[in-house]
Each structure stands twice: as structure tokens, then as C-alpha cells.
Amino acid sequence: MPIRLGDQIVVVTGASSGIGRATAQAFARRGATLVLAARGVAGLEAAALECRELGGRALVVTTDVGDEAQMRRLADRAMRLFGRIDVWINGAAVGLYGRIEEVPGEAVRQVIQTNLLGTLFGTRIALPIFREQGRGVLINIASVEGCVGQPYSSIYAASKWAVRGVGECLRMEVADAPGISVCTVLPGAVDTPLFQHAANYTGRAVQPLGRPLAAVRVAEEIVAVAGSPRRNAFIGADGIGLLLAAKQLAPGLVERGVAARVERNRFLDRPVPRSAGNLTQPLPGAVGGGWRRAAARRRGGGRLLLPLAVAALVAVPLGLLVWRQSRARA
Amino acid sequence: MANAVAAGSDPVNGMLTAAAAFLHGKALPRLGPPPLCGLVALLRGGLFRSAADKTDGEQAVELSARDMVAKYPRRRYPAVVLGPPNGALVHLCAALGIPWLPHIDRPRLGLAYKLFLTRCLPAGAAILVVDCVGCRRPLGEHPVFQHASSDWSLEAELVEDLRAIARSQDLALVRLGFSEPEDLSPLVADLYAWWYRRRSIIARRLLVTSYVVADPQWTFRVGAVPFWTDAIGESSAVGLERYLDARPPFDYINFALFQTARQDVAPAALAAPLVPVVASPLWLALLARARRRGESLLDAGEAAIHPVEPSRIARFEAAIKRIPARYPVPAPLPLEEFGGFLRYAGRYRVAVQPVDGRVRWYG
Numbered sequence: 001m002p003i004r005l006g007d008q009i010v011v012v013t014g015a016s017s018g019i020g021r022a023t024a025q026a027f028a029r030r031g032a033t034l035v036l037a038a039r040g041v042a043g044l045e046a047a048a049l050e051c052r053e054l055g056g057r058a059l060v061v062t063t064d065v066g067d068e069a070q071m072r073r074l075a076d077r078a079m080r081l082f083g084r085i086d087v088w089i090n091g092a093a094v095g096l097y098g099r100i101e102e103v104p105g106e107a108v109r110q111v112i113q114t115n116l117l118g119t120l121f122g123t124r125i126a127l128p129i130f131r132e133q134g135r136g137v138l139i140n141i142a143s144v145e146g147c148v149g150q151p152y153s154s155i156y157a158a159s160k161w162a163v164r165g166v167g168e169c170l171r172m173e174v175a176d177a178p179g180i181s182v183c184t185v186l187p188g189a190v191d192t193p194l195f196q197h198a199a200n201y202t203g204r205a206v207q208p209l210g211r212p213l214a215a216v217r218v219a220e221e222i223v224a225v226a227g228s229p230r231r232n233a234f235i236g237a238d239g240i241g242l243l244l245a246a247k248q249l250a251p252g253l254v255e256r257g258v259a260a261r262v263e264r265n266r267f268l269d270r271p272v273p274r275s276a277g278n279l280t281q282p283l284p285g286a287v288g289g290g291w292r293r294a295a296a297r298r299r300g301g302g303r304l305l306l307p308l309a310v311a312a313l314v315a316v317p318l319g320l321l322v323w324r325q326s327r328a329r330a
Numbered sequence: 331m332a333n334a335v336a337a338g339s340d341p342v343n344g345m346l347t348a349a350a351a352f353l354h355g356k357a358l359p360r361l362g363p364p365p366l367c368g369l370v371a372l373l374r375g376g377l378f379r380s381a382a383d384k385t386d387g388e389q390a391v392e393l394s395a396r397d398m399v400a401k402y403p404r405r406r407y408p409a410v411v412l413g414p415p416n417g418a419l420v421h422l423c424a425a426l427g428i429p430w431l432p433h434i435d436r437p438r439l440g441l442a443y444k445l446f447l448t449r450c451l452p453a454g455a456a457i458l459v460v461d462c463v464g465c466r467r468p469l470g471e472h473p474v475f476q477h478a479s480s481d482w483s484l485e486a487e488l489v490e491d492l493r494a495i496a497r498s499q500d501l502a503l504v505r506l507g508f509s510e511p512e513d514l515s516p517l518v519a520d521l522y523a524w525w526y527r528r529r530s531i532i533a534r535r536l537l538v539t540s541y542v543v544a545d546p547q548w549t550f551r552v553g554a555v556p557f558w559t560d561a562i563g564e565s566s567a568v569g570l571e572r573y574l575d576a577r578p579p580f581d582y583i584n585f586a587l588f589q590t591a592r593q594d595v596a597p598a599a600l601a602a603p604l605v606p607v608v609a610s611p612l613w614l615a616l617l618a619r620a621r622r623r624g625e626s627l628l629d630a631g632e633a634a635i636h637p638v639e640p641s642r643i644a645r646f647e648a649a650i651k652r653i654p655a656r657y658p659v660p661a662p663l664p665l666e667e668f669g670g671f672l673r674y675a676g677r678y679r680v681a682v683q684p685v686d687g688r689v690r691w692y693g
Binding site: 124128131132133134135173176177178179180 | 530531532534551553653654655656657658659
């Protein structure tokens with residue numbers, strides 16, 4: 001049964017920027033009460049102000065999601081003030097671009113700490129509350145990179161792959177509590193400041209692959225998932241089903257295709273110094289990163305996955321045909 | 331349906347059903363024979379008669395013991411408890427994942443129990459024997475306070491049988507000595523609270539049940555600390571009050587208190603009006619000690635009615651399921667961890683004494 005969102009208590013981590021901030025706004029528009037968490041107090045205050053203007057209530061709790069004690073404090077404050085938590089969204093994430101052997105160890109640790117440990121801590125803290133309430137919706141924001149790898153993204157992809165795994169395990173663990181839902185949201189490329197904020201050790205400025213989806217669209221989907229929980233919700237990842245099927249049938253072909261596409265479209269023709277981005281300290285937050293406009297100006301700014309999926313669709317039957325014929329000859 | 335009613339209210343049968351159902355991984359089944367069975371029995375010109383009904387004396391007791399052990403899953407257990415019907419004991423057995431064999435009124439262990447202990451206890455396992463003088467009265471009668479003694483009050487032959495089987499099977503014999511049925515309740519309640527904490531569950535809810543009512547499965551599912559009372563008289567209320575006085579307050583307190591059934595009550599007397607527990611000021615005051623909400627899971631009418639009617643217990647089941655919290659049923663608590671907890675058990679009126687054999691998990 002769809003859940004009424006107007007009177008919901010919603011905790012959002014990573015609420016000062018990008019998808020988290022857009023999601024907070026989307027819930028606020030429906031009159032929900034938001035508990036906003038992130039490291040940067042300025043971005044949080046701005047997000048809270050937007051939520052209130054949109055008709056929601058908002059509480060700001062400065063939180064580093066990688067610190068379990070701070071996450072507990074976040075939940076305690078929400079429970080003390082509102083007495084319950086209906087939806088908990090683990091949205092905080094940082095990006096890291098670079099070859100696995102070239103990025104500093106500290107950067108690896110930071111990405112895992114925020115993206116994975118942050119999600120695990122949030123989950124560990126939200127679940128007992130949900131169990132006591134007998135209900136609640138946990139939404140973990142993963143990424144399409146939690147299913148399809150890319151070069152220069154191994155740490156980020158590892159964290160998102162793990163987040164998807166956590167959701168899968170957890171759903172089985174809470175199968176005894178029908179009032180509790182665990183959802184994993186897997187967005188494709190989204191227009192957020194993540195690309196500007198990401199740690200980058202590639203030597204070149206990075207951009208989203210193809211024309212990214214507006215964060216507002218992703219936020220609306222997340223609200224829909226909170227209302228009608230789903231296991232895995234792909235957003236802005238057209239053709240992902242086809243691509244995943246193609247990966248099973250012809251993994252080498254798909255990997256070569258993705259790698260070529262990343263080499264062609266990931267980088268801007270602009271050298272940048274090695275940077276830890278927002279790994280260790282928050283940077284000014286915003287919902288969008290201005291990438292949709294940039295993509296519109298570029299030629300051939302289509303989505304990444306659809307062309308890949310179509311290519312795979314053509315290539316896989318061809319490959320199968322060739323394989324069968326070679327077997328027949330043998 | 332008089333016999334069907336008796337099957338549901340008989341404390342041994344009711345609690346055994348609960349304890350066995352838990353080890354089978356199930357909630358308390360509907361007590362008493364299924365409705366159609368009564369009809370079939372009536373058509374056959376008689377009501378339910380178990381094998382035990384048809385024979386007399388020692389043979390009947392042995393048959394009844396055989397029925398009892400047959401209820402448990404046939405597997406290896408780290409321990410078995412032998413003791414009188416006691417809700418706290420049922421919860422203790424559930425926590426440890428071990429069977430409870432009712433201490434039936436006979437001076438010897440009997441073949442059925444001996445076989446069960448031989449087959450289900452590996453070498454090094456334990457027989458926990460409850461030795462409780464006050465438990466020998468029918469449940470619900472007024473207790474006379476006695477200090478737990480360190481000497482066995484059980485029949486010498488029974489103790490000798492237990493020692494013999496412990497020696498021959500390399501089992502440990504441990505005496506759980508206490509003087510009144512409710513003496514065990516604070517220990518078990520604290521064990522649950524301690525264990526919940528270890529599982530990162532805050533023990534917010536106290537579930538007080540009386541007489542035959544004990545459903546370990548749903549107690550775990552709603553994350554409740556179980557506190558059992560054998561009756562609903564003043565002394566039971568005082569016992570609960572003493573327990574509450576010495577612990578941090580619970581957010582929620584739930585009562586599922588039934589009038590005590592006694593087998594000697596004539597069916598005609600069952601219809602006589604009884605005082606509803608939930609209207610008693612003594613119990614109401616205890617309910618009011620919940621920090622957030624205290625409520626009886628049964629309404630005044632239900633609580634007042636003699637629990638011989640199985641549908642009343644079914645109402646309790648429905649009521650406990652309405653509690654929103656849902657926690658997983660944990661794997662059994664290892665005896666070593668129970669032993670660790672027991673090292674603090676000096677505060678309770680329960681003596682845990684290894685008698686024979688090696689007891690690695692306690693001492």
C-alpha cells in the first residue's frame with residue numbers, strides 16, 4: 001500500500017548537496033519533516049531553509065557519516081524530537097577518479113569510509129529503530145556503477161557495489177519484519193556537483209558520461225520509492241537491463257565498449273592538478289552541477305548506457321551466431 | 331468440549347506445547363485439540379482420550395512421559411531441564427534452545443525420560459534439575475516463603491536415577507534450587523534484558539504473563555523482556571513491584587494476566603464471575619510505571635474469564651502480534667554465555683549448583 005508522505009519523518013544524509021539536497025526538497029514539497037545531515041553546516045542550513053520555504057519542517061544535524069558516534073547522535077536527535085523515523089536515506093557519497101595504484105591510500109580509505117561505512121552505520125542505526133517501530137523504509141543510494149564497472153572508478157564502484165550488496169543481504173535479514181523495506185536506488189549519470197567535488201588523480205578534469213539526469217528527477221523517483229518501496233530502483237539508466245544481460249553473454253565485449261566510451265567521454269580537455277576534492281573537508285553544496293547545460297552545448301551528448309546496450313544487442317546475437325557456426329564446423 | 335478445554339488449560343500441557351513449538355521454530359500453536367476433533371470425538375460417543383487416559387497409575391505416567399518427549403525435535407541438545415511447569419523456565423529453555431521435561435509426579439526418572447536423555451544429550455552436556463519446594467503446590471496457591479536450601483528436596487530415588495544417568499553418559503548434573511515458582515522470574519527477565527543489550531536491542535518492553543501463558547517465539551519477535559507470575563494475587567504483584575523497583579524503568583509494560591485455572595474446579599464454577607485483574611489497583615499501579623505506555627493485552631472481560639477456554643489464549647496471541655516491534659528470533663544462547671551471566675546471579679533467590687560431572691560453562 002502506498003505510504004502517505006506528508007506526515008513522514010525523513011532522515012537524509014548527504015543533504016547539503018546533489019541528490020541528497022534535491023531529495024530533501026522533494027520530501028519538503030510534500031510537507032514531510034526532514035532531518036538533514038551532512039558535514040558542511042553552511043550547505044545544510046541553506047538546504048533547511050529551502051525545505052522550510054517549500055512547506056516542510058527541517059532539523060539540521062551536522063554529521064560526518066563515517067563516524068558511527070555522530071550517526072547515533074543524528075538518530076537520537078531525530079527520535080528525541082519527533083519520536084519516530086519513517087524513512088532513512090543514506091545519500092552521502094564522495095567521488096574518486098584515478099587508477100587504483102595511483103590514488104593515495106588515504107583517499108581510498110575516505111571513499112570507503114563515507115560511501116560504504118556511512119551507509120553501514122546509517123543502516124545499523126536505523127534498523128533497530130525500524131524494528132522497534134515495526135516499520136520503516138531504508139533507502140541506500142548506490143549507483144549504476146554498483147552493477148557496471150568503469151576504468152578510473154574502481155574505489156567508487158567498489159563502494160557502490162558493496163552498498164548494493166548490503167541492501168540485498170539486508171532484505172533477507174528483515175524478511176521477518178514485513179513493515180520494514182530496504183531499497184537500493186541506482187542512478188545513472190546525474191547532474192550534481194559531485195564531478196567538481198570528486199577527488200581526481202587522473203590529471204584531467206572529469207565530467208559525467210553523456211547527458212546527465214537532473215537531480216530533481218532522481219529525487220522525485222526516490223520519493224516514489226519511499227512511497228512504494230522497491231528492491232532496486234534504477235534511475236536514469238536507460239537500457240541497463242539489456243546491458244546487464246549483454247554482460248552475462250559477452251562480458252569482454254561490454255568491458256571494451258564501456259572502457260572506450262569512458263576514454264572518449266569522461267575527460268575534459270583541461271589538465272587539472274591532483275586533488276583530494278571534498279574527501280577530507282566539505283565544499284560548498286548545491287543541487288545541480290551545471291552539467292546538463294554543458295552537455296546540451298556539446299555535440300553527441302546522449303546517454304551512455306543506451307547506445308552501449310543497443311550495440312550489445314546487435315553484437316551479442318552476432319557473436320552467438322559466429323560461435324555456433326565455429327562449433328558446428330568443429 | 332470439556333476435555334478440549336482442559337487440554338488447553340493444563341499447565342504442563344500448555345507450557346510443554348509452547349516450549350516444544352519454540353524448538354520446532356514455531357509460535358505457540360492453538361492450544362487444545364482442533365475444533366473438528368471435538369466433533370469427531372463426540373460422534374464416536376466419547377470425548378478426547380489420550381493413551382494415558384486409558385491406563386492407570388505408573389503405566390499412565392510413563393505413557394504420558396513418552397507423549398511429552400515425543401513433542402520435541404529429535405536432535406542433540408547442550409542441556410535438558412527437568413522441572414515443574416513454570417513460565418520463566420519455559421523462557422529460559424527457549425533462550426538456551428533446550429527442551430524442558432516436566433517433572434511429573436513420580437519417584438523415578440522412568441524409561442521415556444531416560445531414553446530421551448541418552449539419545450539427545452552428547453557427552454559433556456548437562457541435565458539442569460529444578461529443585462523447588464514451593465513449586466510442588468498447584469500453581470496459583472498462596473506461597474509460603476522459604477530460603478533456597480542447598481539440599482535436594484526431590485525424591486532420593488529420582489536424584490539417584492539422575493546421578494546414575496549422568497555418570498553413565500558423561501553428563502553434568504546441575505541443580506537449580508529455589509523455593510518459590512516466581513523466584514526464577516527476575517533472573518530470566520534480567521537474562522533476556524542482558525542478552526538483548528548484547529544484541530544491540532534496547533530492552534524497552536516488559537511482558538508480564540501469568541499461569542500457562544508463555545510464548546517464547548513472540549516474546550523474542552517483539553523484543554520483550556518476559557516476567558512470569560504463577561498467579562495474579564497480591565504476592566505476585568509484590569514480586570513484580572520488587573523487580574521493577576530495582577531496574578531502570580521500561581518504556582512499555584504489557585500484561586497478559588489470566589486467572590489461574592485449577593483442575594479441581596467444577597465446570598459449573600467456571601461460569602462464576604471473577605474479579606478482573608486489570609481493575610485491581612495493585613496491578614494498575616504497576617502498569618502505570620511504564621515510561622511511555624502500560625497496557626493490558628487483554629480487556630477486563632477477557633482477563634476475568636477463566637483461561638480454560640483456548641480461544642482466550644488465542645486472543646493473547648492476536649494481541650501480542652499487534653505490538654508493532656519486530657525482531658529476529660536469535661540463535662540459542664550458548665551455555666558458556668549463560669554461565670557468564672550466572673556469575674552475577676548471586677542477587678537472585680536461585681542457587682545454581684553443579685552436582686556431578688564436568689561443568690565447563692559455570693563455576
